[in-house]
Amino acid sequence: MRRERVVVLSYGLWQRRFGGSPDVIGQKIKLDGETSEVIGVMPESFQFPARDAQLWAPITTNRYWNDPTGEYNDGLHSRGFYARWQAIARLKEEVSPQKAQSELDMLFNSLEKTDPDPNRGTGIDVMPLRVQVSGNTRLALYVLFASTCLLLFIACANVANLILARGVSRADEIALRAALGASRGRIIQQLLTECIILGGLAGLFSLPVAFFSLRVLIAMGPPDIPRLQEAGINLTILVFTFTVALLSSVIFGMAPAMKAWHYDPIAQLKSKNVASSPIWTTNMRGIFIVAEFAFSTVLLTGAGLLIHSFLLVRAVDPGFEPEHVLNIHVAFPNGTSEQQISTISDSITERLQTIPSVTSVGGIEGVFDLGPANIIGLRDIDGQPVEQRQQWTALNWNIVRGDYFQTMGAKLLRGRYFSEEDGPTSPLVAIIDESMAHRYWNGESPIGKRIKGQDRRGQNDDWVTIIGVVGDIRTHGLERAITPHVYEWYRQANGPTTDFVVRTANNPDAIASELRYTVRSVAPTAILSDVKTVQQQLLHQLAPRRFQTTLLSLFSLLALVLATIGIYGLIHYSVMQRTHEIGIRMALGAERSSVMAIVLRQGLILAVVGLGMGLVLDCVATRLLSKLLYGVQPFDPLSLMSVLFTLLSTAVLACFFPAMRAASIDPMVALRSE
Numbered sequence: 001m002r003r004e005r006v007v008v009l010s011y012g013l014w015q016r017r018f019g020g021s022p023d024v025i026g027q028k029i030k031l032d033g034e035t036s037e038v039i040g041v042m043p044e045s046f047q048f049p050a051r052d053a054q055l056w057a058p059i060t061t062n063r064y065w066n067d068p069t070g071e072y073n074d075g076l077h078s079r080g081f082y083a084r085w086q087a088i089a090r091l092k093e094e095v096s097p098q099k100a101q102s103e104l105d106m107l108f109n110s111l112e113k114t115d116p117d118p119n120r121g122t123g124i125d126v127m128p129l130r131v132q133v134s135g136n137t138r139l140a141l142y143v144l145f146a147s148t149c150l151l152l153f154i155a156c157a158n159v160a161n162l163i164l165a166r167g168v169s170r171a172d173e174i175a176l177r178a179a180l181g182a183s184r185g186r187i188i189q190q191l192l193t194e195c196i197i198l199g200g201l202a203g204l205f206s207l208p209v210a211f212f213s214l215r216v217l218i219a220m221g222p223p224d225i226p227r228l229q230e231a232g233i234n235l236t237i238l239v240f241t242f243t244v245a246l247l248s249s250v251i252f253g254m255a256p257a258m259k260a261w262h263y264d265p266i267a268q269l270k271s272k273n274v275a276s277s278p279i280w281t282t283n284m285r286g287i288f289i290v291a292e293f294a295f296s297t298v299l300l301t302g303a304g305l306l307i308h309s310f311l312l313v314r315a316v317d318p319g320f321e322p323e324h325v326l327n328i329h330v331a332f333p334n335g336t337s338e339q340q341i342s343t344i345s346d347s348i349t350e351r352l353q354t355i356p357s358v359t360s361v362g363g364i365e366g367v368f369d370l371g372p373a374n375i376i377g378l379r380d381i382d383g384q385p386v387e388q389r390q391q392w393t394a395l396n397w398n399i400v401r402g403d404y405f406q407t408m409g410a411k412l413l414r415g416r417y418f419s420e421e422d423g424p425t426s427p428l429v430a431i432i433d434e435s436m437a438h439r440y441w442n443g444e445s446p447i448g449k450r451i452k453g454q455d456r457r458g459q460n461d462d463w464v465t466i467i468g469v470v471g472d473i474r475t476h477g478l479e480r481a482i483t484p485h486v487y488e489w490y491r492q493a494n495g496p497t498t499d500f501v502v503r504t505a506n507n508p509d510a511i512a513s514e515l516r517y518t519v520r521s522v523a524p525t526a527i528l529s530d531v532k533t534v535q536q537q538l539l540h541q542l543a544p545r546r547f548q549t550t551l552l553s554l555f556s557l558l559a560l561v562l563a564t565i566g567i568y569g570l571i572h573y574s575v576m577q578r579t580h581e582i583g584i585r586m587a588l589g590a591e592r593s594s595v596m597a598i599v600l601r602q603g604l605i606l607a608v609v610g611l612g613m614g615l616v617l618d619c620v621a622t623r624l625l626s627k628l629l630y631g632v633q634p635f636d637p638l639s640l641m642s643v644l645f646t647l648l649s650t651a652v653l654a655c656f657f658p659a660m661r662a663a664s665i666d667p668m669v670a671l672r673s674e
Contacts, residue, residue, distance in 0.1 A: 005036040008056045011044040031057065034334055051229065088129065101126040139627055140548045143302070147555040150295040154559050156248045157288040158566045163195065192250060199249025203242045207233070210241070220550065222543035285570055290610040292566050293651070296559040297614025297643060298621045303556035304639035305625055305632055306549040312631040313545060319433075319473040321409030322534040326502045327367050328515060329529035341496055347522045348500060349402045355518065357504045357511055362404030363490070363497030368475050368537060369396070373483045381440060382450035382463065394483045395436075396475070397453060399497055401490035405431075405470055407503045408534075415447045415468030418489040422467075428492055431468040436484035453486060464488075477541055479630050501534070508533050548628060560650060568654040571603045575662045582665050592663040599662045603655035604648075611647060615640075 007029065009018075018024045027038050036057065047053065091100055104124045177187060210233060221228045330348070332341050345363060352361045373394035377387040405417055413434060422429050430451070437446045450463040472482045490497055500519070504511060512531040519528060575582070582595055622634035632639070 006039045008040040013054045014041045195249040199245040203245035289606045292563040293610025294613035296563040299556040299559045300643040303553045309630040316478045325534040326508045331527040360403040360407040362407040363401040380452040399493045399495040401497045411471040413469045428464040429467045431487040433485045571658040596659040599659035607651035
């Protein structure tokens with residue numbers, strides 16, 4: 001297949017490097033040591049497969065493409081390496097992903113029969129692109145949208161309670177209008193118009209808050225949320241916002257409006273206790289409070305589970321000490337021989353060690369590997385039967401140089417580190433981690449054991465002796481299961497170690513520029529990544545979970561505040577309505593403590609019923625969160641008890657002040673006011 005050296009630029013790269021010039025088409029750029037021609041520029045909105053993609057080139061120009069045994073085969077890039085590449089295809093309209101999966105499985109099985117290569121991958125997975133790109137982000141956004149809807153309902157329930165209370169206080173006004181000839185339809189129209197105006201004003205005043213919140217949301221958002229930077233408030237969003245505001249106003253304003261349909265103005269005007277609240281109104285307001293507490297329970301439980309998960313992830317031991325460690329990735333141009341890469345890497349290591357604040361330097365091929373783990377096994381184990389392919393699990397082979405383990409702060413559990421005596425002509429040696437030792441030598445010391453692995457130095461069929469065991473290093477992410485590792489010494493494996501790690505005695509950020517300058521002075525043609533601390537890289541892994549937890553916690557806090565205001569308003573209004581009744585009770589000898597108990601009981605019954613309904617809803621809602629949780633079961637007793645205690649305490653506090661007001665009523669004043 002012909003390797004056309006052409007590239008398509010991203011919009012950002014076009015603006016930065018070429019000033020947005022329309023004459024960029026046809027220009028030549030250096031890519032991987034080769035000259036390529038610019039043939040196009042993608043629009044600003046195209047950000048695939050990641051937001052920081054700078055350019056796109058044909059896969060045929062990759063040095064390893066379709067050449068597993070040719071001049072570019074370095075022994076590390078077997079068919080297992082190619083199996084981690086991803087293909088994108090557009091299916092015909094009549095073909096479903098399930099059908100495509102079935103056809104590819106049949107093709108894969110036929111290939112295995114004709115070419116039973118043990119290094120072939122375990123299968124082909126078909127996945128819709130939107131699912132592949134979004135991953136757990138899609139589920140998280142659905143959860144946040146559902147939380148927004150629950151919060152909207154809680155806010156609307158509060159407004160409905162206020163409208164119901166206002167409708168009771170306006171009973172005389174409405175009765176007078178009806179007595180003067182206003183029709184029921186006219187009165188209903190007036191009430192709904194007032195609600196619509198309130199909803200419209202609420203939607204209007206929410207716009208500045210929405211613009212500000214959107215900026216904060218984008219700033220807080222992790223980089224792996226697709227197209228988050230493009231989020232904005234457009235005409236569609238404005239129409240949706242005002243539609244929701246108006247519909248909410250109409251729906252939740254229907255209760256007092258429908259009351260007017262059955263209104264008897266003569267009876268109302270004859271009534272002395274004009275401010276008394278009808279039973280159906282009181283029940284309706286109570287139902288709203290119950291619903292508020294039920295939905296608040298769901299939101300707070302979800303937030304509690306995510307907070308608990310986040311704290312557990314933060315507490316995970318990565319197996320190393322990330323503080324004061326810098327990482328820089330160095331890529332060499334195409335055509336650079338292995339001997340040249342090895343020599344330059346040795347020089348970089350030596351020069352970095354001369355920086356005054358640097359205490360140690362090491363190298364590895366990728367400090368973190370967040371992609372799918374390699375499913376491989378050992379070709380042979382001294383004294384054990386050969387591991388069958390069906391028993392293979394995740395396993396990583398890594399090449400390290402310098403003081404990698406000391407720099408990362410990994411713990412040496414048994415044996416020794418690599419030394420300069422482990423040269424190319426010395427017996428082959430390796431260091432394994434604790435998971436590897438447990439996998440193959442559970443209960444035995446692996447020191448001195450011999451293996452033959454899938455590494456390229458094992459192609460000569462020599463035994464590799466294990467000389468040390470280190471603690472597990474979570475290079476595949478804090479939330480994923482630990483992957484066993486085999487570490488090889490660069491002087492024996494002769495492989496690349498393109499990631500350099502540097503431990504400093506002082507603030508690592510202070511020498512970042514000096515680190516780049518030092519590497520550039522040794523390798524002027526190399527491509528350098530940004531210098532980042534390992535601590536920053538770990539925090540970057542936690543960014544999606546932190547984002548989800550923060551947003552859901554904010555929604556839950558708002559729900560808690562609204563539920564508190566709601567129950568406080570209901571109980572306070574109830575006390576005002578029952579002032580005469582309370583005055584009679586106290587005149588007949590009721591103690592102030594018993595009056596307080598009556599008021600508190602009224603509010604707490606509503607809260608407890610709401611909590612009970614919330615627990616029922618939790619059984620469904622928390623299961624939907626299971627894929628976003630880490631180390632926590634959907635029905636977590638600790639999180640649940642914390643939520644119940646918080647809501648009950650809030651309900652008691654919200655009812656306490658109206659109860660105090662009821663207990664302080666002077667019975668003579670209350671009876672005289674009647």
